[in-house]
Amino acid sequence: MPGTRLGGTDEPVRDGAPAPATSAILDLMPDAVVALDADARIVLCNRSATTVFGISPEQALGVQMSELVPALGVGGIARLMADAIVVGGGRIRIGRVQTDGLRRGGTGFPLEASIAESHAIDGARWTCVVRDLTEQRQADATLSLFQQAVDGSSSGIVITSARLPGQPITYVNRAFTAITGYAPHEVVGRGCGFLQRDDRAQPGIDALRAAIREARDCTVTLRNYRRDGTLFWNELRIAPVRDPDGEVRHYIGVQTDVTERVQAAREIELRNARFDAVLSLSPDGFVLFDADDRLVFVNPALCAMTGATQHDLLGLAREEFEALLRSLARPDSLAATDAPHAPPTARTPHETRRMTLVRPRHCVLDCTERTHAGARGETVLCFRDVTRESEIDRMKSEFLTTAAHELRTPLASVFGYAELLISREVDPPKRQRMLQTIHSQAKLLSTMIDDLLDLAKIEARRERELKVYPVPVGLLVDGAIEALAALEGPRPIEVEVASREIEVAVDPDRSRQAITHVLSNACRFSAPNSPIRMLVRAGTDPDAGHVIVTVVDRGIGMTPEQRARAFERFYRADPSGHSPGTGLGLSITKEIVEMQGGRIALRSAPGLGTEVDLLFPRAEPTMRLPDAP
Amino acid sequence: MSAKILIVEDRPEIRTLIEMTLEFEGHDLHLADNGGDGWRIVQALRPDLVLLDVMMPGELDGLQVCERIKRDPALGRTRVVLLTARGQQADRDAGSAAGCDAYLVKPFSPLELIDTVDAQLHAPDGARVR
Numbered sequence: 001m002p003g004t005r006l007g008g009t010d011e012p013v014r015d016g017a018p019a020p021a022t023s024a025i026l027d028l029m030p031d032a033v034v035a036l037d038a039d040a041r042i043v044l045c046n047r048s049a050t051t052v053f054g055i056s057p058e059q060a061l062g063v064q065m066s067e068l069v070p071a072l073g074v075g076g077i078a079r080l081m082a083d084a085i086v087v088g089g090g091r092i093r094i095g096r097v098q099t100d101g102l103r104r105g106g107t108g109f110p111l112e113a114s115i116a117e118s119h120a121i122d123g124a125r126w127t128c129v130v131r132d133l134t135e136q137r138q139a140d141a142t143l144s145l146f147q148q149a150v151d152g153s154s155s156g157i158v159i160t161s162a163r164l165p166g167q168p169i170t171y172v173n174r175a176f177t178a179i180t181g182y183a184p185h186e187v188v189g190r191g192c193g194f195l196q197r198d199d200r201a202q203p204g205i206d207a208l209r210a211a212i213r214e215a216r217d218c219t220v221t222l223r224n225y226r227r228d229g230t231l232f233w234n235e236l237r238i239a240p241v242r243d244p245d246g247e248v249r250h251y252i253g254v255q256t257d258v259t260e261r262v263q264a265a266r267e268i269e270l271r272n273a274r275f276d277a278v279l280s281l282s283p284d285g286f287v288l289f290d291a292d293d294r295l296v297f298v299n300p301a302l303c304a305m306t307g308a309t310q311h312d313l314l315g316l317a318r319e320e321f322e323a324l325l326r327s328l329a330r331p332d333s334l335a336a337t338d339a340p341h342a343p344p345t346a347r348t349p350h351e352t353r354r355m356t357l358v359r360p361r362h363c364v365l366d367c368t369e370r371t372h373a374g375a376r377g378e379t380v381l382c383f384r385d386v387t388r389e390s391e392i393d394r395m396k397s398e399f400l401t402t403a404a405h406e407l408r409t410p411l412a413s414v415f416g417y418a419e420l421l422i423s424r425e426v427d428p429p430k431r432q433r434m435l436q437t438i439h440s441q442a443k444l445l446s447t448m449i450d451d452l453l454d455l456a457k458i459e460a461r462r463e464r465e466l467k468v469y470p471v472p473v474g475l476l477v478d479g480a481i482e483a484l485a486a487l488e489g490p491r492p493i494e495v496e497v498a499s500r501e502i503e504v505a506v507d508p509d510r511s512r513q514a515i516t517h518v519l520s521n522a523c524r525f526s527a528p529n530s531p532i533r534m535l536v537r538a539g540t541d542p543d544a545g546h547v548i549v550t551v552v553d554r555g556i557g558m559t560p561e562q563r564a565r566a567f568e569r570f571y572r573a574d575p576s577g578h579s580p581g582t583g584l585g586l587s588i589t590k591e592i593v594e595m596q597g598g599r600i601a602l603r604s605a606p607g608l609g610t611e612v613d614l615l616f617p618r619a620e621p622t623m624r625l626p627d628a629p
Numbered sequence: 630m631s632a633k634i635l636i637v638e639d640r641p642e643i644r645t646l647i648e649m650t651l652e653f654e655g656h657d658l659h660l661a662d663n664g665g666d667g668w669r670i671v672q673a674l675r676p677d678l679v680l681l682d683v684m685m686p687g688e689l690d691g692l693q694v695c696e697r698i699k700r701d702p703a704l705g706r707t708r709v710v711l712l713t714a715r716g717q718q719a720d721r722d723a724g725s726a727a728g729c730d731a732y733l734v735k736p737f738s739p740l741e742l743i744d745t746v747d748a749q750l751h752a753p754d755g756a757r758v759r
Contacts, residue, residue, distance in 0.1 A: 106744040401717070407686075408714035408735045409640060415736035423740060424653070434649075437642050 033132040038123035040074045049098040052111075052132050054104040069113060069130070071099040077126060093117045101130065109134050120473050154253040156180065158192065161249040162240065166191040167212075168248070179234075181227030181259045192253070195224040195234070208238065215240050215248050221258060233262040284367075284384050289378035293318035305383060307360030318379070329355045333364075354386070364390045364603040403452060404569050406583065410448070451584040454513075455569070458591040466507040468596065470619035473536055473547050474500025476508060480515035481534075487516065488523045497536040503619035504547050506596050511616060514592040517549045519613045526555025526609065539615065546598060546615040553611075555617045558604040566602055589614070632677040632750050635659045637667035637694065638712070639685045643735075647680060647712075650739040651746065664689030668697055678706055678749055680742075683713035683724070692727045699728035707747040712737070 023046075026033050032049035034042055045060045053060070066073035072080075073464045077095075079442035084095035094116050101111040107407060110133040118125050150157050160167045160458040168189045180195065187194075188268050196205065205219035217239045224234040235258040241250040248451030263426055285302030289295055303310060313321070333356035334452055352368045366384045417434040420426070426434065471545050474497055481493055504511070515534075522532045532553050539546040558566065565571045572582035586600075597617045604610040634656045638644040641662070648658055659674060661667040665688040671679060679698065683691035695709045708730045713720065716734035724732045731745050 401715075405714040408716075409643070412644045412735035412737060413646060416643075416739050417652070419739050420646070420649060430649075437645070441642060476667070 029129075030131075032132075034060075034065065034127075036065050036077075036126040036128065038125065039078060040072065040126065042068075044614070046224070049130070052103075053101065054288070065128070067102070069099060069101045069111065069128075071097060072113060072115070072128065077115060077117070080115060084115075084117065084468070091118060096123065101132075110137050117347075153254075154298050156257075157243075158253040158255065160192065160251045162250055162255070165581070167251065176255065179226075179255065180224070181231070188226075196222060197225045199223050199225070204236075208236070211238065212251070212383070220261065220516055224255075227354075232259045232499055234256050278481045284382055286383070287321065287381045289318050289321075289379040289381075293379070295321055301395065302383060305357070305363065305365065305385065325355065325357075325535075328357045328359045330358045333357075354390075357507075363387045399569060406570050407445060407448060410445045413441040414438050414445070446583070450459070451588060454588055455584060455591070458588065458595065466510065466595065468505055468507050470503040471503050471508045471511075473504050473616070474590055476511055476515060476616075477534065477536060479508070479512040480519060483512060483516040484519045484523070487520055491523050491528075491532065493519065494531060494533040495536075496533065498538065502536075502538055502547055504616040505619040506598075510592045514550075514589040514614060515549060517589045518614065520550050521585060522553035522555065522610065525557075526553040530554045538618070543615060545618055547618055549614040549616065551612045551614075552609065554609040557606045557608050557610055559606050563602060563604050566604075567600075630738045631657055632656050633657045633659070633674060634746070635661065635667065635670055635676040637661045637664065637685070637691065638641040639663060641680075643682070643712075646739070647742065650742050654743060654746070656746075663687040664694045668694050668736065671698060671704065671707065672701075675704060678708040678746060679711065680710050680712055680746075681729075683711055683715060683720070692723060695724070695727040695729050700732060708752075710745055710749060737743060 007600065027047040029046060030048055032052040034049055037043050042060045042063050042065060045057055049060060055063075055068070064073070066076070070076075079151070080095035081093050081096055084093035086093050094114065096112070096114050098110065098112045100108045102108055112131045112133055114129045116127045118127075140497055151173050153173060154175050156179045157171075157173040158169055158176055159171040161170050168191055169187050172182075172184050172187055176187075178279075180187075193200075198203065202222055203221040207218060207220045208222075215236070219235065219237045221233055221235045224232055226232060235256045236253055237255075238251050238253045240248040241252055243249050279299040281300055282299060285297045285305045286297070287295055287302055288297035295313055295318075298310055298313045303313070306313070306324065308324070309427065316324070333354070352366055354366050355366050356362070363385055364387045366386050366542040368382045368384070370380045370382075372378070391423075417438045421434055477495060477497060481495070484491065484493070519532065519534070526532065530553065532551070535548075535550040537548055537550075538544075539548050541590075567587050568583075569587045578618035590600050593614055593616070599615040601613040601615075602610065603612075634651060635692050636644060636648065636651075636658060638660075639662050642660065644660060648660065651658060659670060659676065661670050664685050667679070667681070668689055671674075671694070679694075681691040681694055685691060689697075691711060691713070695711065697703050698707055698709055709728070710731040710733060711724045711727075711729045711734065712733050713724075714735040721732055730749055731747060733742060
């Protein structure tokens with residue numbers, strides 16, 4: 001800027017060009033420097049002034065400063081000087097203002113002007129240093145936007161200093177306060193550790209320390225505590241902020257309260273654990289196929305049913321699994337349903353099919369299928385072991401058929417003889433025989449019905465109905481012999497009881513009934529004059545906990561085949577009708593004895609006789625009679 | 630008309646009942662209390678009619694005796710009436726399969742037994758009465 005004149009700030013401005021060196025320095029300054037005379041006209045400006053105001057030095061000279069900066073007319077400057085600070089021993093006043101300037105062409109722009117006032121002989125002189133604030137304002141606006149964004153974020157944001165010891169917090173946003181309950185003034189200057197209180201043993205903290213040591217990003221989930229002491233799960237992401245030299249100056253931490261998410265995850269985990277427990281304890285077998293019909297889950301019960309390991313089964317295709325089932329099943333047991341061969345879409349969602357597996361062990365399974373369980377197209381197969389149920393069903397129907405058949409036979413006599421007596425004249429002796437047969441067969445029918453009802457009661461296993469208490473075994477024996485006399489007529493029984501006072505823990509009525517059944521058999525299957533003995537003794541190891549009642553006869557005995565079937569219902573060793581039994585006695589006896597925790601054993605040989613052991617549990621010494629009978 | 634009739638029944642009271650039922654009809658009655666004896670008597674006696682209990686202990690049950698009778702050409706004229714407490718369709722089918730001529734279920738009416746026996750004795754050969 002040759003030819004321009006310069007006004008210094010700390011020395012009085014004189015007319016005349018500034019020294020060339022000073023002029024060169026002024027021209028290097030980024031700010032516009034303008035010297036004004038007493039009328040606030042420009043008398044000198046530097047090179048930057050031309051760029052700030054868009055005007056050449058030649059055009060600037062003599063121009064009123066207020067044309068470039070409206071606030072800087074003579075009056076404006078005077079008002080500014082009223083608040084100015086005074087330096088240079090009172091000779092110089094310095095004022096400062098932020099206002100708008102006008103570029104040539106009338107475009108406004110923000111500026112900051114510093115004005116130094118000095119006094120010459122002919123009045124005041126002013127030197128203005130004008131800085132264009134356009135860029136700074138933009139930067140400020142951007143910064144403010146960032147500030148607002150950070151403040152308004154729903155995630156908590158923490159900035160810590162990396163340089164100060166303890167890495168204190170230098171900033172927290174509003175969300176931090178909302179999440180933690182701590183106001184900024186309570187936390188700025190403190191390290192972040194207070195958020196964990198005493199709960200320091202967390203894997204996340206170690207991970208965080210390692211990340212800080214290595215000056216890298218990291219994300220951890222921590223148990224943190226609010227100002228009021230309540231726990232919250234904090235998912236914290238930290239990132240180092242480096243200066244241009246690469247040195248870490250700050251860390252920025254972004255925290256998100258994930259308590260609900262963590263709790264939901266825990267809840268799901270807990271539910272899964274419960275389901276796992278239920279499924280692994282379940283006696284029902286479960287398999288789960290994913291949408292691609294791959295086996296993705298199998299429980300232990302199903303492994304036991306199929307004899308396969310989880311390892312064998314996982315990953316099998318549906319068809320492979322069905323093929324495995326077919327290989328284990330009795331072929332005809334799958335014939336009822338052709339579902340395994342049908343494509344999955346053809347299967348009805350809740351179809352139940354029954355199959356009988358012969359390997360690894362015999363079992364009957366009901367398989368229920370639920371397709372598209374949930375929205376993911378999965379298929380669940382549930383296998384219920386109904387072996388026992390189906391066996392019981394079969395036995396029940398067989399039992400009923402047999403029972404009906406057994407009742408028909410005595411009924412045939414009652415019905416037939418009665419009809420003959422009605423339709424014919426029969427001489428008195430014959431008539432008497434016929435009536436006797438009707439009577440005895442009707443009595444047999446009645447006994448059979450009683451036995452059947454007994455059996456049904458015992459079958460129902462209503463053990464509550466058992467009235468078990470300590471009874472001296474002598475009483476049981478006496479009662480049984482008494483009942484036998486009523487049933488079979490007088491018959492001497494040799495009784496040998498080691499101690500009548502030994503107590504057994506049984507239901508006395510039922511146990512007496514059991515002994516009577518055995519005695520009654522002994523009478524029926526031996527000659528009227530052949531001896532029947534009953535021995536009672538305490539069991540020795542391994543039957544030390546029992547009292548053994550043994551009934552010995554010298555009757556016809558049983559063949560091995562008869563012995564094997566002795567406990568079968570309706571099985572009669574002698575079907576001729578000479579020994580009019582129901583075929584239920586021994587099976588009832590067995591049920592009674594076993595239900596009370598005892599046992600029955602049978603030894604027999606044809607022509608030699610039969611011995612039956614009934615084992616009854618001994619009463620514990622502590623057992624006492626119930627208060628009420 | 631007097632006919633030779635064999636009664637094969639293990640229960641004595643039923644055997645006596647059948648015997649009493651048929652004795653007024655003037656038939657020639659023979660008795661057996663098991664299948665094995667029954668079969669031997671059938672071969673020796675060649676009866677006109679056999680009343681056979683189905684469920685009997687021993688070497689042969691009623692169905693087996695019936696099958697043997699029906700398989701033996703020398704016994705072509707012998708009628709078989711099965712007598713059983715088992716009256717379900719499966720049991721009747723088993724009886725038909727064994728070739729019986731008639732099937733009576735216990736308890737039976739003595740009068741019905743007489744009718745059945747008469748019908749069998751008077752039916753032309755080859756015609757079966759159910």
